Amino acid sequence: MTAYLSEEDTPDTRPQSAGTQRNIRLANEAWESLFQAQVSLMRIFTAENIWQDLSIREYDVLYALTKGPETGLRLCELNEKILLSQPSLSRMAERLEKRGLVRRSQDPLDGRSVNVCLTDKGRELQRSIGRKHATTVASQMDQALDHDQLLQLIELCSQLREKS
Amino acid sequence: MTAYLSEEDTPDTRPQSAGTQRNIRLANEAWESLFQAQVSLMRIFTAENIWQDLSIREYDVLYALTKGPETGLRLCELNEKILLSQPSLSRMAERLEKRGLVRRSQDPLDGRSVNVCLTDKGRELQRSIGRKHATTVASQMDQALDHDQLLQLIELCSQLREKS
DNA sequence: CATCGATACATGCAAACGCATGTAATTAGT
DNA sequence: ACTAATTACATGCGTTTGCATGTATCGATG
Numbered sequence: 001m002t003a004y005l006s007e008e009d010t011p012d013t014r015p016q017s018a019g020t021q022r023n024i025r026l027a028n029e030a031w032e033s034l035f036q037a038q039v040s041l042m043r044i045f046t047a048e049n050i051w052q053d054l055s056i057r058e059y060d061v062l063y064a065l066t067k068g069p070e071t072g073l074r075l076c077e078l079n080e081k082i083l084l085s086q087p088s089l090s091r092m093a094e095r096l097e098k099r100g101l102v103r104r105s106q107d108p109l110d111g112r113s114v115n116v117c118l119t120d121k122g123r124e125l126q127r128s129i130g131r132k133h134a135t136t137v138a139s140q141m142d143q144a145l146d147h148d149q150l151l152q153l154i155e156l157c158s159q160l161r162e163k164s
Numbered sequence: 165m166t167a168y169l170s171e172e173d174t175p176d177t178r179p180q181s182a183g184t185q186r187n188i189r190l191a192n193e194a195w196e197s198l199f200q201a202q203v204s205l206m207r208i209f210t211a212e213n214i215w216q217d218l219s220i221r222e223y224d225v226l227y228a229l230t231k232g233p234e235t236g237l238r239l240c241e242l243n244e245k246i247l248l249s250q251p252s253l254s255r256m257a258e259r260l261e262k263r264g265l266v267r268r269s270q271d272p273l274d275g276r277s278v279n280v281c282l283t284d285k286g287r288e289l290q291r292s293i294g295r296k297h298a299t300t301v302a303s304q305m306d307q308a309l310d311h312d313q314l315l316q317l318i319e320l321c322s323q324l325r326e327k328s
Numbered sequence: 329c330a331t332c333g334a335t336a337c338a339t340g341c342a343a344a345c346g347c348a349t350g351t352a353a354t355t356a357g358t
Numbered sequence: 359a360c361t362a363a364t365t366a367c368a369t370g371c372g373t374t375t376g377c378a379t380g381t382a383t384c385g386a387t388g
Contacts, residue, residue, distance in 0.1 A: 023314075027305035028298050030314040031205065033321035038202045039247045040325045041195065055346090055374090076336060083203045085376050090337060092374085112336040112383045134192050141191035144327035145320060150194040153320045156313055157197035161204045163308035219344090219376095240366060249346050254367060256344085276353045276366040335384070345374070355364070 034160075041140060050132040054125070057084060059133075061092060062101065062126040065118045072117025074107065101125060198324075205304060214296040218289070221248060223297075225256060226265065226290040229282045236281025238271065265289060 046056055054062070064081040065073060079089050093116050096102045101122035107113035118126070141150065210220055218226070228245040229237060243253050257280050260266045265286030271277035282290070305314065 023306060023311065024298065024302040026311065026314050026318075027302040027309075030305050030309070030317045030321075031301045033318045033325070034198070034202060034205075036245075037321035037324040038198060039245070040328050041198075042247060044328060057374095074336080081200075081203070083206060086337075087339080087377080088375050090339090094338090095374095110336080110384070114337065134188065137195045138188040138191040140328050141194050141324070142187060144324045145191075145194070147187065147190065149320055149323070150190050152316060153194045154190075154197045156309060156317045156320070157194075157201035159313070160201040160305070160308045161197070164204050164208060164304050221344090238366080250367075251347080251369080252345055254369090258368095259344095274354075274366080278367065329388105331387085333384105333386085335382100337381085337383105339380075340378090342377095343375080345372105347372095348370090350369075351367085353364100353366080355362100357362080358360090 034157075044140060045133065045136060048133065048136055050129055050136075052125070052129065054129065057082070058092065058096065059126070059129060061089070061096065062118065062122055063130065065102065065116065066123065066126055066130075070117075072103075072105075072115045074110075074113045074115055076113070078116060096122070198321075208304060209297065209300060212297065212300055214293055214300075216289075216293065218293065221246070222256065222260065223290070223293060225253070225260065226282065226286055227294065229266065229280065230287065230290055230294075234281075236267075236269075236279045238277045238279055240277070242280060260286070 042056075051059060060082055061078065064078055067081075068077070075089060075093060076086075078093075079086055082089060084092070093102060093104060093114070097104050100119055102116050103119055105115045105117075107115050145153065206220075215223060224246055225242065228242055231245075232241070239253060239257060240250075242257075243250055246253060248256070257266060257268060257278070261268050264283055266280050267283055269279045269281075271279050309317065
């Protein structure tokens with residue numbers, strides 16, 4: 001889904017060598033498998049009974065903030081890490097602030113920018129959920145892949161992220 | 165996001181050997197990298213100007229149907245392939261039918277079930293979009309990974325899907 | 329330094345989503 | 359075969375999403 005070509009699909013480029021054609025098919029198959037693995041795992045993680053009153057997307061935001069600098073991230077930086085439109089993230093930040101999980105502040109150097117950083121409460125909540133979540137994640141990943149394969153996967157996905 | 169543990173996170177299992185601890189960290193890192201690669205690629209694909217009046221999720225549904233049998237899929241089967249709640253998929257099928265892209269019908273063998281299958285119009289639309297999309301997908305994947313790495317990725321992701 | 333395009337967010341609004349729940353059909357248990 | 363539990367889907371409802379657009383600030387250019 002969102003990818004891959006059907007049995008009969010052929011990209012609308014002009015005719016190419018058989019080798020290149022095969023690569024197009026293979027590349028799409030790779031994306032398809034990546035996407036489906038993600039769907040499959042995400043389903044399992046969503047079904048976990050650990051999210052309390054956070055949606056997974058809200059957890060993602062809190063988590064992304066733990067990976068940034070202590071001082072927080074600009075909304076636009078945060079947006080790059082999250083699969084959410086800019087207006088949606090903007091409003092989510094507003095909601096999270098109302099709940100006391102993040103703090104928003106104007107950047108003194110750039111009047112357009114809004115800085116978002118975790119409150120103690122937000123960091124605490126992320127940690128509490130993150131600990132449980134990490135256990136499930138590890139369980140699923142270790143069940144399917146061995147140590148070397150995990151390393152391989154990290155390498156491949158890192159390349160995909162960097163070179164896209 | 166949705167995964168991985170922060171620098172300080174430690175799963176709340178009882179103490180384990182250093183080796184297992186490292187595996188938990190590694191497994192989470194692998195999920196994180198998989199997830200981020202997907203976010204990154206999905207952003208690029210969403211930005212493509214080829215979706216006409218379909219949302220990506222709607223395209224996913226049409227695409228999933230092309231991979232099933234000619235006679236279509238039950239809603240619950242379709243739901244397994246799509247990251248969407250059952251009620252949302254139910255209503256999306258209704259909308260797609262109104263637009264003449266799919267056909268819904270009662271399964272004579274199981275009165276509870278609703279069968280969904282592509283109309284010619286739906287199949288045609290998927291193909292038209294799919295061709296263009298496949299080109300972008302291939303371009304992105306080939307840019308980051310070579311032939312053998314694509315094969316590796318397929319193998320790893322297939323295992324993840326199967327053994328989860 | 330005035331102007332213009334680009335960038336960073338916010339907001340109005342209709343569409344879509346998920347949760348809780350309802351209904352009907354099937355399967356399992358006794 | 360009757361009842362209970364399960365499965366498959368639909369629907370009410372409040373929330374969230376994305377798109378289009380608005381506003382303010384920054385940066386580049388002449």
